[in-house]
Amino acid sequence: MTEQTDFVEIRHAQKSFGTLEVLKDINLTVRRGQIVGIIGSSGSGKSTLLRAINDLDPLTGGEIWLDGVQVNKKLPHRQYEKHINAMRQQVGMVFQHFNLFPHMTARENVTMAPMLLKKISREEADALAREQLDKVGMLNRIDYYPSQLSGGQKQRVAIARALAMKPKLMLFDEATSALDPELVEEVNMVMKQLAEEHMTMIIVTHEMDFAASVCDRVLFMDKGVVVEEGPPEVLFRNPAKERTREFLRKHLEGAK
Amino acid sequence: MDLELMLKVYPFFLQAAWVTILLSVLTALLGLICGTLGAAARLSRFAVLRFLGAAYVSVFRGTPALIQLFILYFGGPQVGIQLDAFQAGVIGLGINAGAYMTETIRGAIIAIDKGQREAARTLGLSRWQATYKVILPQAARLMVRPLGVNLNMLIKATALVAAISVVELTYTAQRYIGSTYKPFEMFLLAGLLYMIIIYVTGRGVAWLDRRVQIT
Numbered sequence: 001m002t003e004q005t006d007f008v009e010i011r012h013a014q015k016s017f018g019t020l021e022v023l024k025d026i027n028l029t030v031r032r033g034q035i036v037g038i039i040g041s042s043g044s045g046k047s048t049l050l051r052a053i054n055d056l057d058p059l060t061g062g063e064i065w066l067d068g069v070q071v072n073k074k075l076p077h078r079q080y081e082k083h084i085n086a087m088r089q090q091v092g093m094v095f096q097h098f099n100l101f102p103h104m105t106a107r108e109n110v111t112m113a114p115m116l117l118k119k120i121s122r123e124e125a126d127a128l129a130r131e132q133l134d135k136v137g138m139l140n141r142i143d144y145y146p147s148q149l150s151g152g153q154k155q156r157v158a159i160a161r162a163l164a165m166k167p168k169l170m171l172f173d174e175a176t177s178a179l180d181p182e183l184v185e186e187v188n189m190v191m192k193q194l195a196e197e198h199m200t201m202i203i204v205t206h207e208m209d210f211a212a213s214v215c216d217r218v219l220f221m222d223k224g225v226v227v228e229e230g231p232p233e234v235l236f237r238n239p240a241k242e243r244t245r246e247f248l249r250k251h252l253e254g255a256k
Numbered sequence: 257m258d259l260e261l262m263l264k265v266y267p268f269f270l271q272a273a274w275v276t277i278l279l280s281v282l283t284a285l286l287g288l289i290c291g292t293l294g295a296a297a298r299l300s301r302f303a304v305l306r307f308l309g310a311a312y313v314s315v316f317r318g319t320p321a322l323i324q325l326f327i328l329y330f331g332g333p334q335v336g337i338q339l340d341a342f343q344a345g346v347i348g349l350g351i352n353a354g355a356y357m358t359e360t361i362r363g364a365i366i367a368i369d370k371g372q373r374e375a376a377r378t379l380g381l382s383r384w385q386a387t388y389k390v391i392l393p394q395a396a397r398l399m400v401r402p403l404g405v406n407l408n409m410l411i412k413a414t415a416l417v418a419a420i421s422v423v424e425l426t427y428t429a430q431r432y433i434g435s436t437y438k439p440f441e442m443f444l445l446a447g448l449l450y451m452i453i454i455y456v457t458g459r460g461v462a463w464l465d466r467r468v469q470i471t
């Protein structure tokens with residue numbers, strides 16, 4: 001593709017669960033190295049949009065493109081599975097509830113997918129685990145099981161697990177919402193570090209301060225539509241839409 | 257209570273207990289195979305397989321095991337299935353146990369949080385890779401105890417094959433009652449041996465359960 005800058009492109013995304021329309025004609029473009037934040041109240045469709053990029057909740061309408069390749073293209077089942085597995089290898093996803101594999105140590109969580117899918121050797125896997133866990137400050141817990149880690153530590157291992165596949169894009173779905181307040185910062189630090197390395201990221205978050213400090217652009221979603229988007233200093237300080245103002249008012253009050 | 261008689265016939269009961277054990281082991285193995293296939297069918301993406309799996313479970317759990325054995329052993333020859341009593345016992349009980357194990361195995365698999373499969377899939381694992389790397393190792397740990405219950409039931413169910421004259425514990429007890437007229441002693445002896453078999457098995461299951469738990 002020639003449009004190398006339009007890295008993620010979502011066109012007219014539509015998603016219904018039965019009769020419930022959760023995403024209504026969403027359009028979103030993310031450029032390489034850009035960091036986009038998505039805010040909005042619970043139930044507005046933020047997770048569904050993020051999950052659609054990874055095809056966990058396939059769209060019922062519209063297109064998703066990643067680096068010049070359509071993610072949700074129509075293919076016969078077997079071919080589609082192959083295609084989607086290849087696409088997913090390029091996208092890292094971090095969940096609110098970590099979803100670490102409890103029967104594997106931190107090291108195994110990180111190396112399982114690269115060993116299985118990229119056929120790297122045990123030595124390479126070992127180096128990879130060290131590198132990625134070191135990056136998130138978890139090298140000293142390399143042989144711990146998830147049950148032996150705090151929430152913040154679990155989330156950092158989950159980030160290392162996603163990074164080990166060398167993704168082009170990282171998706172964060174409220175990565176710190178399930179954490180005790182004192183553990184939020186250690187995860188935010190890791191995400192900030194990724195931002196400095198120019199990782200392309202889409203971050204769903206409830207933390208306005210964090211969004212303001214790392215995102216190049218922020219989207220406000222409500223009831224399945226993008227109400228407003230813009231640079232954080234504009235969207236947070238000087239929103240154009242009444243709905244955005246109302247949400248921010250409630251949210252900032254709630255934070256105090 | 258005629259202890260002397262019990263001591264005298266006890267070696268023959270011991271021999272019969274080995275038949276019960278062999279029967280149990282073979283039934284358990286066949287049950288595990290049927291249960292695994294049944295659970296795979298119940299969880300398949302194909303509706304036909306899901307239907308067949310569900311039908312298997314409801315037919316074999318919905319009728320007495322004794323009737324299933326009778327149909328296989330006495331009715332079998334009528335439709336060209338010739339089995340000796342031992343074979344009919346293993347096959348009949350194994351298929352029956354498989355229906356219960358289908359539900360046990362399926363239950364353990366669906367008990368795994370769906371976020372586990374999602375996390376595996378987002379890394380790029382295929383459906384099958386996610387199943388065998390992430391879901392099954394966790395489900396297997398959940399299965400040990402309930403499969404232990406299935407095993408316990410299955411060992412006791414082997415007593416049913418006395419009705420098609422397999423010479424196992426229960427049949428042996430009945431035979432000795434015929435010659436000694438001491439049902440209390442004979443059934444007590446059989447019961448004791450069943451208890452030992454089940455106790456040892458139960459300890460084995462508990463040991464295995466402890467072994468497989470994540471630290």
Ligand SMILES: Nc1ncnc2c1ncn2[C@@H]1O[C@H](COP(=O)(O)OP(=O)(O)O)[C@@H](O)[C@H]1O
Pocket residue numbers: 017020022040041042043044045046047048049
């Ligand atoms: N698998 C699903 N089946 C049915 N409804 C769903 C499903 N997932 C999400 N929804 C609904 O879609 C709407 C948007 O959900 P979600 O994307 O999780 O919102 P958010 O992440 O913004 O809180 C909600 O009303 C939710 O109940």
Ligand SMILES: [Mg+2]
Pocket residue numbers: 046047048174
């Ligand atoms: Mg959500």
